[in-house]
Amino acid sequence: MAEIDASIAARKPQEVNRQARTAWGLATPALALMFLILLVPVVVAGVLSFTNYSLGNSGFDWVGFKNFDRLFSRSTYEKMFIATFTYVVVVVPISVALGLGAALLVNSLGRIGDVYKTIYFLPVMATLLAMAIVWEFMLHPTIGVINQTFEMSCGTILEVIPFLANGCADGFPLWLGDRDYAIWVLCFIGIWQGFGFNMVLYLAGLTAVHRELYHAAEMDGAKSAWERFRLVTWPALGPTTVFVVTISCIRAFQVFDTVEAFWPQGGGPNKSTYVMMFAIFEKGVQQNLIGIGSAITMLFLVFVMFLTLIQRWLVERKVHYG
Amino acid sequence: MAGLSISSVTKRFGETEVLKGVTLDVADAEFVSLVGPSGCGKSTLLRIIAGLEDPTSGDIAIDGKAVTGTRAADRNLSMVFQSYALYPHLTVAENIAVPLRMRSLSAVQRLPLIGPFLPGAKEQRSEIATAVQSATEMLEIGPLLDRKPGQLSGGQRQRVALGRALVRDPAAFLLDEPLSNLDAKLRVQTRAEIAQLHRRLKATFIYVTHDQVEAMTMSDRIAVMMGGEILQCDAPSVIYEDPSNIRVAEFIGSPKINILPVELANTEMTLFGRVLGYITEAAQAGIYQLGLRPEALKLTQAAPVVTGTVAHMENLGSEVYAQIALANQTSRVTLRAAPAERRNLRLGAEVGLGFSLKDGLIFDADGKRQRRVEVAVTHEREVA
Amino acid sequence: MAGLSISSVTKRFGETEVLKGVTLDVADAEFVSLVGPSGCGKSTLLRIIAGLEDPTSGDIAIDGKAVTGTRAADRNLSMVFQSYALYPHLTVAENIAVPLRMRSLSAVQRLPLIGPFLPGAKEQRSEIATAVQSATEMLEIGPLLDRKPGQLSGGQRQRVALGRALVRDPAAFLLDEPLSNLDAKLRVQTRAEIAQLHRRLKATFIYVTHDQVEAMTMSDRIAVMMGGEILQCDAPSVIYEDPSNIRVAEFIGSPKINILPVELANTEMTLFGRVLGYITEAAQAGIYQLGLRPEALKLTQAAPVVTGTVAHMENLGSEVYAQIALANQTSRVTLRAAPAERRNLRLGAEVGLGFSLKDGLIFDADGKRQRRVEVAVTHEREVA
Amino acid sequence: MTRDIWKHLILILGAIIVLAPFYMMLSYSFKSPGEIDRGTGGFFGAQEMMVDPRCVKLRDPNRDEIAAAAPQYPGRSDSEIRNAIMAQAEIDCSTRPVVFNYTKAFIEAPLLRYLLNGLIVTASIFFIQVLVALPAAYALAKLKFWGREAVFGLVLFCLLIPVHAIALPLYIMLAKVGLTNTYVALVVPWTISVFGIFLMRQFFMTVPDDLIDAARMDGMTELAIVWRVMLPTAIPALLAFAIFSIVAHWNDYFWPRIVVTGSRDLFTPPLGLREFKGDADGSFFGPMMATATIIVMPLIVAFLVAQRRFIEGITLSGMK
């Protein structure tokens, strides 16, 4: 008995080693690059967040937690949190749901669905800088198509809708220049731009669903599309959904390009779209206050990491792999 | 409870024609086995009946009503898939409960959180639990109820698939090789359970199997399918004893039937130049094929019809199959013998074989059964 | 070409102990069948031998060398998976060619574009093509070479999986129910091909099957596994005729062996109060179990040992199984009879049964075979 | 069929909303500046002749040049001569707006060169990303090893890192090794795609273990399994990743503008847009939209090609 135990003890680590060695071997290039390209800069940023470094200066002073201290005392930063959260809370669920919905509809149409697939994916493919300009024109308060379309409804029966009635009376919203609307426009464009990508991810996920399972579901009496979805599709999409939600969340937290394109200065009317990434950019790049920019970055990381952990903890438990 | 009628169903996958006009009527409460070589179209036919695949042409009627265009879910059939198709994210118990939940609980009652508290839901849920319980006990997977399919052995998965099909009471059961991965003991037992279920529910069964014992013992009729056609559909004993086609005769029965060439000239029937008998009615002269089941051949010392040497032996414990290489011929015949006769059957031993011509089946050169050829036997050579 | 040695291998999945110390030595070029009830751990054992799963404890040696820590790819074994595990993106031909390409072509030669033009690659590629060709012909999947697995029937997939395993010449073959989805004819044929391959390659085979005919006819030895242990591993005829355990006896043989309770008091052996014989050597008095294969029972009118009524009949064509409900007893026995005896076996008919005690197997109450109990037979009751 | 009509209705409504900006973009790329700003001219614009201001400005004569030209315009005052020259210039420099916009896009911004740069950069990035990410994703999905959770956690953490936050340290690192203003600088920071690792890992999780085991039995090394089994069975996921990676880097504006401060020869396509950007001094929207339209074209073509490869249910069809 003792002998056997000894042999187990002697062998076990060696065997684990074998898989582990291969695994580490496979992961090493990725890990090395991750450290060099992502983690080292983050550490640098972490160090800088305790300084008052500004690009072009020959040195810097240590300022302790002053940069962090600042973050919590100015009303601007409060607006930053509000804008960021509003964006995330609105964009993530809607773009995930629309992505899933579009994927399911498109998938159920077979070949014809390809047309929609391409169309819905267009916003993902287009250069944001150009699209932002188009949106600016479309959202132009007077000559933009959107308000002009609304104006067409003036004097018609549609005016019973309060929004249209108000608009016809007092003018339609300024959209981008309107502090009440700017954030919603931002959300809308975020969804417009992002759901197509979620759709493609879900389409990829759908290819991993065993077709025979749909047949089994049919035989089991799952008559409605919804029942088949609940029974087969949704569980099979679990891994995809984890991915889509995580990524959508992170991307929503990292929203920046649109804000910069629309409001290169200041982050929207009354800072209503002053999202976190823009703050990092404004401080760290535009205003060349590397210390504060780094501090916001650190805060951002801690913050998003925390939320990602919670979310993963909630979602991962329910997901079935393979 | 319903009869099925399949009329001239064809199915093409691209270029290949998989079903070439299948017609089959299954009476209410009948148990029909579908046998045939691998790839002949059995699963495809089952899937067409189920409504999972559209036939290229032809019609299906259930209980007299054409179901063309009716969705699978509305045909009220139950099916075991050859590949099991278990829901990977559900436990064994949940997998088996699915068809019941889908059909007996309303959409609202199935809701995850509030569902259980709706009126009537509780009783129905416990009814379902009972049904699942009894199905799993019957299939001996009771202890596995909380496992996911990924944690089961092959045979256990198959039993779950079977459980999911049998837990309901549908118009008809379509079972695609439901026992292929079970051991003999369990198979016999499950076979008996299915037979009993059949009697109890009086349900229609279409049962695809490769196991002839299953087909022979369970079925009211066996449909032998080959190359996308049904060659013969008849009671098991008829299929075995009175096949209408040499392909059916060859397919059914293990070891395979022995086929020997016989010649008919005038009224004489000869095998390897030796007269076996005389035919009473005139038949076209020419080469015919004589089919003899392994059990029709008997070892004999006295005046054997053919002689040969033992070329190969297979001992199944309960019986022995011997392959005899015929003297002066290239062909071999297989003989089924009792274990007791093993001593006569050492490899290389010279043996004489006899048979009774009335056990022989005569086919023409194309393989069609010649029932009209009646042979007046001249010399019986049976051994005691 | 190598022997395998499995020593006290155990395997746990979380709480459940699936293998409880399996020890088995397989000689070089030996063909061992692994049989056992569904879920007993056969596939798990195979996967451990293959190196796909690590045993919780115990060791595997191939050809005398411990392979612990050797990767599956380096053990040079070939395996058929119960679930086929075909590469869904490759055609049938490519699926079968994979193991050859992986082992005979160098990494450079395998490159998609330039590979074919490298020196030596052409010959090797054509060698591979030839090997694939002959494997597919043997398995009758020649016309399907360009299909993807998704376009195949269940049996065809299984044959591709088999082809992929058999195309190589490994140290040992591990086949997990490779014929379960094939029809009888093809199965017999493939069985013969495998047997021939075994003879030709002199390779070691471990063959998991549920089909006793396969196990009995192909194996040098059969290992009967139950509940994570190997109960007996012996030549087929020994397993059938001389099982060391009642569970082995019950598991092997279809229909199942009949077990009747016998009592031993002094030197008398009694069945249902009737003396069957006297034992020559003294044995512990008590209740024993007498195992009688269905073919050991004979119909007899004269002085039957037991009588009963025919309760159930199964006609397999080549033979008939009759279940006889014993008079005044709750138990039934199964009888294997020739088709000719069917007329005596109408349902409900009263029949008498006799048997020769030397065909009986005696087990103690725990199921252990009692080989020391020699019975001096008092009255033979064999029928002619 | 009625079900499908209902689906089409929803999808078409969505398509209209999604397409509206593209309709505008295409339309703007045809129109003259005035039509764009005023929102007139329908889809294709009136296509009235317009003057290329740059061409005209280049022909605006100096005092010396007017003096030189004087003999051709006898008896005219200097300013009359200038007027005449400018009038001629305006005639010579007139084009249709659509021609104007697209020629600007291709000539003023050497867009072909930029497109080629874009191709080189995105292709190299994607190639290396796949090379690096897939083995890691496979290890994370299918191999058991000590520290797996930690590595995966690290991947998730890296996913959170915003490029804008680390751009500066990265730029300085690259500058220190003298790589700014090279293709390398455009490619290297993106060679690691934690996104790709995460995505492929999620899809690899759904590949049946038996398939991998079969590959091991067939003698594949773990690396061979990655390329010969995992990759083909996860083709749709790889395509999704390809689309993501290519789209992101083809359109990336932020990073190229940071590292490419030297010659314009290294510009990627979106940087071509900046040629027409003037902020408060007014941008040139027509050529800008023409450029944007041209930039997105290769992506659309690539997507159309790629989506043919989204095959249904490939993963499990070889399994029982």
Place this chain on the structure above:
Amino acid sequence: EDKVIIEFAYPYSHLFDVTYEAMMPAFKEAHPNIEVKFRATYESYEDGTNTVLREAVSGNLPDVTMQGLNRQAPLVDKGIAQSLEPFIAAESDFEKDGYHQAMLSLSTFDNAVYGLPFSISLPVGYYNVDILKEGGITELPQTWDDVIAACKTMTANGIDNPIFWGWNITGNWFMQALLWSQDKAIVDNGKVTMDSPEALVALEQMQEIFTECEMKNLEWKAALASFSAGEIGMMFWSTSALGAVERSQGDFELVTGPFPGLEGAPKGLPAGGNAAMLTSTSEDPAVREAAWTWLKYITSGDGAAEVAKTTGYMPPNKAANEIILADFYEQNPNKQTAVDQLPLLRDWLAYPGDNGLAITQVIYDGIERIVTGDATDMEELQEELVEEIADLLPNG
């Protein structure tokens, strides 16, 4: 023969590419041994500054760079831009080259010249004569009160969008315009004068304009589009946008007029535009000499003339007028307006310290609150701004 290569970077390609293209042939002829390599253009002034800062750290600065006028100070502070005094001293007739003294002073720090202005802009009024007529206005307003009055008349006559006032131009340009109008510098002696009464006047003036005229908070692209489309009556903006406005101008008559003042004409106006700075890190005197040659060329004489002809900016150098026609401005009356205002030219000031740009943003945000109606009490706003700015000042 020895070719000297110098590297040069500038912002806004579509505005200035043509300018350099026009001046290159003459330069090449004059200095065949100097090859100017144009770097990637800056996307904007901000981008220009950031790029140079980055390049300073990584050590690959161009030899000559064009920077926004208000961005020169930080580069001088950080020692990136180099003094031009040694070169000026070596030139015998430098003054003769005729820079407007005011312009030169824009680039003078601590009595040393660090940059030479290249293109200059000033705030002006753009008027849509058709709308003004429709709104019942015939005279261009001279003071903000006039503007407000005009607004009211126009609104009364059914004009929806009477005005757009370019408060959102970068660097608090219009805020500085209102302060300079009162002859007050926004930075005085290293102090930001947001706490001065003049600043309060400026804030209140803005509030008055925004609210009384019911000005919409338009983003600048939207504003330019609206004006070009003929939707806005009066737009106060930089002269430099003239080209763009004319290009897409709708069917209406456009005139430009001087920037209104608080009471009467403004006493001063901040200069916009950019200046050439020497940032060469080369040790080679030949390169430095070549850089200076180029720098001088583009800001004087022939070079400067092209600025006038090809852009909406004013040339930095009187010599330009010798090269272009004297009646150039007569032919381009809308460009004349800015020239007329030249005497008012004042510094576009940068805020001191590393936080200079942050201060700009604070003031920008403050003004935005006025436009959006978020801030109503100007005194309170001023207080808040002063406080925040104090926080950001180097010794604050």
